[in-house]
Amino acid sequence: MLVKKSIWHAQVRDYELDSQGIVNNANYLHYFEHARHQALAQDLGITFIHYQQQGIDFVMSEVNIKYAASLYSEDNFRLETIFTVQGRLRIIAEQQIFIDEKLIASAKTTVVCFDRKKGKPVMPKEVLNAIIGLQLAS
8 A cells, every 4th residue: 555755855964975985875874864854853753852751662673774776966856754653562664765767775674663652552542543554635
């Protein structure tokens, strides 16, 4: 089932490059993380600080990145994010970085909400409803 794509635009900064003159692989993780946070806040109204104040943390439990090409200094790119829910406790973010229509990298990230007080994973109803609402709307 298709869901709404969130799109974040950015430009590569010189300090993100490695000695080969390409974006260091660790910076892709930063791009994916920032775009995921922006998408949750802008499209779903979910901000981490709100849940942290309630004792709930969004914890990345798994990430898989596939690199297809490299980003270079001053490249302008877009990063697309799609959220789904897996089971009752996992939020899946599937993300892709593009320059125009050229795929640069893709990632699949699994996030779990963790209740610090109870010491176990939880899925806040507001989060579940927001993501399911996106899925049902498409």
